[in-house]
Amino acid sequence: MKELARYLLDNLYLDFQGDVSVETIRGFLREDDSRDARRVLSKIIEDKGIDDMLLVLADCLKENISQGVTDDSVGDQLKIYAGS
Numbered sequence: 001m002k003e004l005a006r007y008l009l010d011n012l013y014l015d016f017q018g019d020v021s022v023e024t025i026r027g028f029l030r031e032d033d034s035r036d037a038r039r040v041l042s043k044i045i046e047d048k049g050i051d052d053m054l055l056v057l058a059d060c061l062k063e064n065i066s067q068g069v070t071d072d073s074v075g076d077q078l079k080i081y082a083g084s
Contacts, residue, residue: 009066014058022050036075039082056081 022044029037044050057077064073 012062012065014062014065016054016058020050020054025050036079036082040078043082043084053078053081056084 025044026041029041040053044053047053057074060077060080061069061073064070
């Protein structure tokens with residue numbers, strides 16, 4: 001059972017549902033004048049959309065699934081993405 005659980009966890013696919021668009025993200029960050037928010041927006045503009053961000057975020061957050069995906073872990077991954 002442990003091997004099966006590990007295999008399933010290793011092959012788990014993380015995706016986002018709902019209306020996730022550049023405008024949705026801008027709406028959430030509109031009132032946030034922090035450096036991190038500006039970096040995320042700049043990176044989205046540089047990448048010409050959010051597809052790369054969502055792929056990178058889902059891939060990196062997969063590592064956190066066994067410990068739990070939290071607001072902090074998502075925020076940390078967004079900061080790493082923006083800095084790349």
